[in-house]
Amino acid sequence: MKSKYLFWGFVALVALSPLFLPTYQVTLLNYIGLNALVVLGLVLLTGVGGMTSFGQAALVGIGAYTTAYLTVTEQLPEFLMWTGGNPWMALIFGIILTVISAFIVGGLTLKLSGHYLPLGTIAWGISLYYFFSTIESLGGHSGIANIPNITVFGHALDTNNKMFYLIWLILFVAMVLTKNLLNSREGRAIRALKGGQVMAESMGVNTFRSKMVVFVISSIFASISGWLYAHTQSFINPTPFGLQMGIDYLFMALLGGVGSIWGAIFGAGIFTMMRQWLQDLMPIIFGNDGQYETIVFGLLIVLLMQKAPSGLWPMLVKKLPSRFKPTDQHTEIKEPTFELPALELPAQGTVILEARNVTKKFGGLVANNQMNLKIHAGEILALIGPNGAGKSTMFNQLSGVDVPSSGEVIFLGEKINGLQSREIAKKGLSRTFQHVKILPEMTVLENVVIGAHLRGQKGVFSSLLHLDRNEENNLLNEAKSQLERVGLGEYLYIEAGSLALGQQRILEIARALCARPSVLLLDEPAAGLRFKEKQALADLLTKLKAEGMAILLVEHDMDFVMNLVDHIVVMEFGEKIAEGLPEDIQKDKAVLEAYLGGAA
Numbered sequence: 001m002k003s004k005y006l007f008w009g010f011v012a013l014v015a016l017s018p019l020f021l022p023t024y025q026v027t028l029l030n031y032i033g034l035n036a037l038v039v040l041g042l043v044l045l046t047g048v049g050g051m052t053s054f055g056q057a058a059l060v061g062i063g064a065y066t067t068a069y070l071t072v073t074e075q076l077p078e079f080l081m082w083t084g085g086n087p088w089m090a091l092i093f094g095i096i097l098t099v100i101s102a103f104i105v106g107g108l109t110l111k112l113s114g115h116y117l118p119l120g121t122i123a124w125g126i127s128l129y130y131f132f133s134t135i136e137s138l139g140g141h142s143g144i145a146n147i148p149n150i151t152v153f154g155h156a157l158d159t160n161n162k163m164f165y166l167i168w169l170i171l172f173v174a175m176v177l178t179k180n181l182l183n184s185r186e187g188r189a190i191r192a193l194k195g196g197q198v199m200a201e202s203m204g205v206n207t208f209r210s211k212m213v214v215f216v217i218s219s220i221f222a223s224i225s226g227w228l229y230a231h232t233q234s235f236i237n238p239t240p241f242g243l244q245m246g247i248d249y250l251f252m253a254l255l256g257g258v259g260s261i262w263g264a265i266f267g268a269g270i271f272t273m274m275r276q277w278l279q280d281l282m283p284i285i286f287g288n289d290g291q292y293e294t295i296v297f298g299l300l301i302v303l304l305m306q307k308a309p310s311g312l313w314p315m316l317v318k319k320l321p322s323r324f325k326p327t328d329q330h331t332e333i334k335e336p337t338f339e340l341p342a343l344e345l346p347a348q349g350t351v352i353l354e355a356r357n358v359t360k361k362f363g364g365l366v367a368n369n370q371m372n373l374k375i376h377a378g379e380i381l382a383l384i385g386p387n388g389a390g391k392s393t394m395f396n397q398l399s400g401v402d403v404p405s406s407g408e409v410i411f412l413g414e415k416i417n418g419l420q421s422r423e424i425a426k427k428g429l430s431r432t433f434q435h436v437k438i439l440p441e442m443t444v445l446e447n448v449v450i451g452a453h454l455r456g457q458k459g460v461f462s463s464l465l466h467l468d469r470n471e472e473n474n475l476l477n478e479a480k481s482q483l484e485r486v487g488l489g490e491y492l493y494i495e496a497g498s499l500a501l502g503q504q505r506i507l508e509i510a511r512a513l514c515a516r517p518s519v520l521l522l523d524e525p526a527a528g529l530r531f532k533e534k535q536a537l538a539d540l541l542t543k544l545k546a547e548g549m550a551i552l553l554v555e556h557d558m559d560f561v562m563n564l565v566d567h568i569v570v571m572e573f574g575e576k577i578a579e580g581l582p583e584d585i586q587k588d589k590a591v592l593e594a595y596l597g598g599a600a
């Protein structure tokens with residue numbers, strides 16, 4: 001079944017439910033919708049972006065308190081008069097305030113990694129909670145009452161049934177926007193965050209910006225949920241915006257399946273209903289002494305998470321009869337409509353990349369010592385040497401993944417050491433990695449199109465509103481043709497993680513080629529390939545060289561190297577010990593001794 005039919009079927013079911021459900025269940029659905037909106041933000045932030053946040057409840061609080069303050073306070077300060085006590089104006093102001101807060105909080109916390117990021121979110125979650133409780137004009141612990149109804153075209157949404165439609169309408173719009181974002185250039189950059197930042201940055205993604213985008217969007221969702229909550233309840237106090245609720249939102253996301261949009265709705269639904277049922281049921285069984293519902297609830301959550309560690313939604317989808325499963329998970333690729341921008345390749349023979357006396361020290365260990373090498377357009381240069389010689393370190397210095405301790409890296413006459421790897425990628429350098437860096441749960445095509453990131457321009461707004469169709473189609477076309485070129489054309493829609501390791505290396509080459517680079521850095525491209533695959537790879541590299549690309553490769557397979565490359569640099573203990581044509585290197589005494597152990 002087409003996913004849009006599933007979506008519209010669900011919309012219709014939700015739209016009709018107030019007609020046959022009692023009011024208290026509609027109220028429950030309102031809370032599910034409010035929670036789902038926050039959890040949808042967590043799907044983006046945690047499930048897709050890989051950033052765990054315990055602080056979302058505080059952002060809900062910003063939306064709720066802003067509207068409560070602006071719509072209840074009789075004498076607003078001069079600079080807020082324009083809001084006129086109108087809930088819609090308060091929504092706009094709440095979003096502005098949320099975006100500003102997200103930039104400040106995000107700027108301080110998103111650079112943290114590991115355990116420090118969740119700890120950071122706990123810190124600001126607690127700070128904002130105490131802020132709400134201590135500010136007098138926000139009502140302190142007693143909160144703010146008499147929050148007016150929202151009016152739509154002069155019609156007051158003064159019942160739970162009326163608020164229901166606004167809550168779910170906003171949730172559905174947020175779902176569509178989220179889906180659009182995830183299937184876009186910006187969305188892939190966000191999804192790439194989870195696979196580590198080195199790869200994404202090397203493909204030209206500004207990972208801090210991507211983190212900020214996802215943080216701001218998830219904050220806006222939370223803030224709008226707060227706005228809706230305040231007008232649904234007509235009363236607020238700090239309790240629902242504390243750390244406990246921040247943890248609950250995370251539970252909802254994990255319970256439903258933090259990686260999917262539907263998981264957010266499902267998790268919020270199950271969590272909210274389960275808690276309500278237990279609150280009704282437990283006192284009947286155990287009486288009113290003790291909070292047994294909390295204990296049973298905790299146990300149930302732990303149990304469910306053990307049974308379905310990736311969430312209940314993915315488990316449910318697996319069990320669904322096939323006619324209910326979405327059949328159109330992949331965007332159809334149409335004929336390209338325009339040529340994507342590409343850098344022009346420098347003339348054959350031009351020195352594109354040069355290392356001048358590059359030294360890299362790790363504490364007392366000198367991994368690269370006074371290294372010099374040059375790579376010309378239309379040339380394949382191999383960097384060889386025994387294990388631990390410093391080849392990968394050299395790669396990292398050349399591509400901006402690391403910064404040399406001294407010396408210079410020159411790209412087309414310009415010094416580039418110290419530049420971020422995404423800046424170097426912009427100049428026309430693309431690379432693969434010794435330990436493959438792919439996103440195993442994304443399709444082969446989605447992985448490869450990340451390589452074309454810099455050749456697209458459409459930003460967040462175009463992505464959210466799906467105004468990027470043309471460019472997106474052209475980017476996918478580019479990825480598809482590069483995959484066909486490297487011989488992976490039949491695997492476009494399978495999960496990249498299910499490819500053999502050798503094929504994953506080839507996928508990385510296709511990804512690097514999507515950037516249309518002038519220099520290609522390949523770290524052990526032939527490792528894990530069978531004889532025929534190696535031959536195909538050698539043919540491809542020879543063709544790229546003939547087109548004028550400069551290729552630098554690190555490789556241990558000497559047959560592959562000697563029959564393919566134009567020039568070889570040999571390293572041992574971080575130093576260059578020889579340089580020359582393959583036939584000369586094969587006879588070089590120092591090389592035979594050091595690299596081939598003198599046996600050849």
Ligand SMILES: Nc1ncnc2c1ncn2[C@@H]1O[C@H](COP(=O)(O)OP(=O)(O)OP(=O)(O)O)[C@@H](O)[C@H]1O
Pocket residue numbers: 362365367385386387388389390391392393394434
């Ligand atoms: N980040 C790091 N911190 C400390 N030492 C490092 C780091 N990266 C590399 N080294 C050390 O630098 C030396 C060179 O390592 P490098 O990985 O560059 O060698 P290589 O020639 O690529 O080896 P291989 O062929 O086995 O991949 C090694 O002794 C390695 O342990």
